[in-house]
Amino acid sequence: MRVAFASEPAYPGRPNEDFIGATADAVVLLDGASIPPGVTSACSHSVRWYSHTLGSTLLAEMTQSAGPLPELLAQGIKHVTSLHDFTCDLAHGGSPSATVIMLRQAADHLDWLVLGDSTLILDTGTPEPIVICDDRLEQIASPHRTRLDSLRGGTPEHAEARREYVETLGTYRNRDGGFWVASTDPLAADHALIGTIPADQVRAAALLTDGTADTVSRYGLMTWRQLLDVLAQDGPAELVRRVREAEHSDPHGERWPRSKTHDDATAAYLQHRAGDFRSV
Structure with missing residues (x-):
């Protein structure tokens, strides 16, 4: 399996809280949940530290074990928790967290896992x-967005509403x-969406953080089929460029209300050829 991907932080010079990694037969994508100013955390570790530590742990586990993906995710969360449970108050709600996508080719099938609002196509x-996208966050969030969506992005009022949100x-x-x-509780892995599909039924696959999936789900710039066409013809970097173009065209969230003007954006693309996945 060879993977083409692009990942870009929300702002130049700012840490990228997304993680993307791949081996010959596995891909892992995490989107760390940004903590806005004013929200306290009893954990001394950054969101980037969490997403990159868990992401690399999951990738190693998927390489070394053929166990069920939820089991590997639970083990990964437990391992990362053990790295800072003696130095941080992990019972505090502000502990770092991340969405997770795991995709693994095993013999003649693909196993997948999605936890949180990143998207697998x-x-x-x-x-x-x-x-495949876990929409439970959106179901919970939608009723609480009214005030945030009514305010102009970039203002103190919007920043305060985002903190409350x-x-x-x-x-x-x-x-x-x-x-x-994914955060501190391994039991979260039991709530992931999971599935298996014959590898020869899949021509290509895409893994997207919400920062790139927004091209369809928020901005309506294209359909999912058209998004796959962009990835196949121009690569993941072009998809990220279109995200940035849309964000810059609406800097205050007046056309597309959102909690952040810019978001970390990551996309990975795999194409199926002759019984295996290869990059375009």
Whole structure:
């Protein structure tokens, strides 16, 4: 498996809280949940530290073990938690967290796992590809966005509304009736979306953080099929460029209300050729 990918931080010079990594037969994508100013955390580690530490741990586990993906994710969360549970108050709701996509080719099939609002697309050659995204966060968040979406981005009022919004969502994180992401509790892995599909049914696959999936889900610039065409013809960097173009055209969130003007953006693309996945 060879993977083409692009990843860019929200702002030049700012740490990229996304993680993308691949081996010959596995790909892992994480989107770290940014913590806005004013939201306190009892953990001394950054979101980037968390997403990159967990991402590299998962990639190693997927290389060394053929175990079920939820089991590997639970082990990975437990391992990363052990690295800072004696130095940080991990019971605090502000502990770093991340969405997770895991994709693994094993013999004649592909196993996948999605936890949180990153998006996995499987192109099976049909007019509409298979799109997998855990939408529990959106279901919870939507009723709480009214005030935030009514304010002009870049203003103190918008920043304060975003802080309140993030703190409210924190009360729903990793509990029944809420939404689930990777953080400190290995049991979150039991709530991931999972599946298996014959490898020969998949022509291509794409892994997207919400910063790139927004080209379809928020900005409506293209369909999922058209997004796959962009990745196939021009590569992931072109998709990221289109995201930035849309963001810059609406700097205050007046056309497309959103909590952040710019977001970290990551896309990975795999194409199926002669029984294996290869880059375009």
